Amino acid sequence: MALIKPEDYYRFIESLQCNYYINGKKVQKLLSHPVSKSMVDATAKIYELALDPRYEEVMTAKSHLTGETINRNLHICRSIEDLDKRAEMAQLTSQKLGTCNYRCVGCDALNALASVTWEIDQERDTRYHTRFNNFLKEAQENDWAVSGAVTDAKGDRQKKILEEDPDMHVHIADQNDEGVFVRGAKLHQSGAAAAHYTVVIPGGALRPGEEKFAISFVVPNSAPGLTYIAQYNPYSAEREACTDPTELGNPRFGQRETSMMIFENVFIPWEHVFMAGEAEYAVKCISRFAKVHRMNCGGACKVGFADIIIGSCLLAAEYSGTAKVPHIREMITEMVRLSETAHAATIAASVKGREEPEGSGVYMPDDLFGNVAKITTADNFWKIMALAGDIAGGMVVTMPSMKELQNPETRTYVEKYLRAAGPAEKRMRITKVLQNWTAGLHGPGTWHGAGSPQAQKISLYRSANLEEKKKIALEIAEMEEE
Ligand SMILES: Cc1cc2nc3c(=O)[nH]c(=O)nc-3n(C[C@H](O)[C@H](O)[C@H](O)COP(=O)(O)OP(=O)(O)OC[C@H]3O[C@@H](n4cnc5c(N)ncnc54)[C@H](O)[C@@H]3O)c2cc1C
Incomplete structure (x- = not known):
C-alpha cells in the first residue's frame, strides 16, 4: 500500500527549505507561521482521511501502473466510476476541511496530462507519456502531494501573448541536452508551498509562433530559482493575531491559502518535461x-x-x-x-x-x-x-x-x-x-x-x-x- 501517514508528511515539511514570503517577511519553516501552518495541517488531513477505513473507497484507488492502493489524488480516472468517486472525494474533503483539498488542482492537471501526453506521442515521435507515467509511478509510490499550476500572470488582458513581456506567461527561456530553464509566474497557487511537487501546464490556447509557452513539467518544492509569495488578507491577520485558534471560524484549516509562484530560470530536467513546444496541444x-x-x-x-x-x-x-x-x-x-x-x-x-x-x-x-x-x-x-x-x-x-x-x-x-x-x-x-x-x-x-x-x-x-x-x-x- 503506497499511502504515507500524516507524520511522514510533517517530517517532509520540517525538512523543507522553501523560499516563502508572507506579509512582507520570509518564513523559513511553514509550521512556524500560523497561516502557512493551516495549509500544512489541511494537507496532512488528506493523508489522514486516506488511511481512515471509513473513507478508503472514496480517498483511495488502485493504480493502473502498479496495482497498488494509492491516494485518489494521484489516480488517473479509467472509468465512469472513477470520475464519480473523484467528485465524491472533492465533496468529502471539503466537508472535512472547510477549505481546499490542496491536491485537487494537481490531480486534475495530472489527468489532463495523462490524456494529452498519450495523444502527442501517438501523433508525434515523442516520449512524453512514458516520462509522465514514470513520474506518476514515483509520485504514487511516495504518495507525494502534487499541486497544480495553470493560471499565468498574463499582464494586460487585451494584449496577445507575444505583445506582452514574455515573463507574464511561464515559458522556456533556454534549453540544453539536460533539460529546460523556465521563467515567469503562476498566480493563485492553492497549497503549492506545502506540496512536494507542482505540476505545471500552459494557461491557455496557443498559436503558431508561441511555441516557447507550450511547456508542461513538474517541479519540486524548493527548486533553485523558485519563490512563493503568499496571499494576505484580514483573515490572515486575524489568524496571526489570535492566541487561541478556536476563536476562529475554521480553527485548524483556515481560509484557502494560495501564493504567487515565481520561476526565475528554474532548471527542469527532460525526464520531468511533458510538453515542450507543441503549441497546438496547449488548447x-x-x-x-x-x-x-x-x-x-x-x-x-x-x-x-x-x-x-x-x-x-x-x-x-x-x-x-x-x-x-x-x-x-x-x-x-x-x-x-x-x-x-x-x-x-x-x-x-x-x-x-x-x-x-x-x-x-x-x-x-x-x-x-x-x-x-x-x-x-x-x-x-x-x-x-x-x-x-x-x-x-x-x-x-x-x-x-x-x-x-x-x-x-x-x-x-x-x-x-x-x-x-x-x-x-x-x-x-x-x-x-x-x-x-x-x-x-x-x-x-x-x-x-x-x-x-x-x-x-x-x-x-x-x-x-x-x-x-x-x-x-x-x-x-x-x-x-x-
Ligand atoms: C481561491 C482561488 C484558488 C485558485 N487556485 C488556483 C490554483 O491552485 N492553480 C491555478 O493555476 N489557478 C488557481 N486559481 C486561479 C483561477 O483559475 C483564476 O483566478 C481564474 O481563472 C480567473 O483568472 P484571473 O484571476 O487572472 O482573473 P481575470 O482573468 O483577470 O478575470 C477577471 C475578469 O476579467 C474578465 N476577463 C479576463 N480576461 C479577459 C479578456 N481577455 N477578455 C474579456 N474578458 C476578460 C474575466 O471574464 C473576469 O470577469 C485560483 C483562484 C482562486 C480565486
Whole structure:
C-alpha cells in the first residue's frame, strides 16, 4: 500500500527549505507561521482521511501502473466510476476541511496530462507519456502531494501573448541536452508551498509562433530559482493575531491559502518535461483540465462547503430559537435545492463521461455538464451565503471577540445578552463559522476558482449542440432548413 501517514508528511515539511514570503517577511519553516501552518495541517488531513477505513473507497484507488492502493489524488480516472468517486472525494474533503483539498488542482492537471501526453506521442515521435507515467509511478509510490499550476500572470488582458513581456506567461527561456530553464509566474497557487511537487501546464490556447509557452513539467518544492509569495488578507491577520485558534471560524484549516509562484530560470530536467513546444496541444491540455476541474472544484467541492454552511445555519437557528419558524425552514430548503442542483450537474458530468481520446484509457467528464456544474455553483453559492447571512442575524457581523468570554469584566454581560435559546458561547462559535463563509473570501473564490464564469459561458455555447436544437424547432414548425 503506497499511502504515507500524516507524520511522514510533517517530517517532509520540517525538512523543507522553501523560499516563502508572507506579509512582507520570509518564513523559513511553514509550521512556524500560523497561516502557512493551516495549509500544512489541511494537507496532512488528506493523508489522514486516506488511511481512515471509513473513507478508503472514496480517498483511495488502485493504480493502473502498479496495482497498488494509492491516494485518489494521484489516480488517473479509467472509468465512469472513477470520475464519480473523484467528485465524491472533492465533496468529502471539503466537508472535512472547510477549505481546499490542496491536491485537487494537481490531480486534475495530472489527468489532463495523462490524456494529452498519450495523444502527442501517438501523433508525434515523442516520449512524453512514458516520462509522465514514470513520474506518476514515483509520485504514487511516495504518495507525494502534487499541486497544480495553470493560471499565468498574463499582464494586460487585451494584449496577445507575444505583445506582452514574455515573463507574464511561464515559458522556456533556454534549453540544453539536460533539460529546460523556465521563467515567469503562476498566480493563485492553492497549497503549492506545502506540496512536494507542482505540476505545471500552459494557461491557455496557443498559436503558431508561441511555441516557447507550450511547456508542461513538474517541479519540486524548493527548486533553485523558485519563490512563493503568499496571499494576505484580514483573515490572515486575524489568524496571526489570535492566541487561541478556536476563536476562529475554521480553527485548524483556515481560509484557502494560495501564493504567487515565481520561476526565475528554474532548471527542469527532460525526464520531468511533458510538453515542450507543441503549441497546438496547449488548447487540448487546458480544455481537458478545465472539464475535469469544473466538475470537481467548480461543482462537487462547493457542495461540501454548502453542507457545512447549511449545518451551521441549522445549529444557529436552534441556538437562537428560530429553528421551527416557517420562513427559516423555507430558507434551509432553498439552500439544499441550490446546492443539490449543482451536485446533480456534477453527477451528470461524471455519468456522461467518456474515454478521451479513444484508446488512451483516460476518462474525462462530460464538458457540457461540467460547465453547467461550475456555473450553477458560482451563481448558487452567492445565494446560499445570502440566505446564511439572513438566518445568522446581525451578530454575524457585530459579535464581539470570543476573548470577552475570558475577561472577568465583560464575561457576564456577554454571556447574559448574547444567549438566546442556546448559551452565548455556542451561539458565538457557530456564528464565527458562518462569518468565515458569509463575510469571508469564499464568494469571489468560488466565482473565479476553476475559471471565471465567462469562460464557462463560452464553453457552454460551443458544446450545447445548438444546430441540433434548431433542427428540432424546424421539425416541430414543419419548416424546411434553408
Ligand atoms: C481561491 C482561488 C484558488 C485558485 N487556485 C488556483 C490554483 O491552485 N492553480 C491555478 O493555476 N489557478 C488557481 N486559481 C486561479 C483561477 O483559475 C483564476 O483566478 C481564474 O481563472 C480567473 O483568472 P484571473 O484571476 O487572472 O482573473 P481575470 O482573468 O483577470 O478575470 C477577471 C475578469 O476579467 C474578465 N476577463 C479576463 N480576461 C479577459 C479578456 N481577455 N477578455 C474579456 N474578458 C476578460 C474575466 O471574464 C473576469 O470577469 C485560483 C483562484 C482562486 C480565486
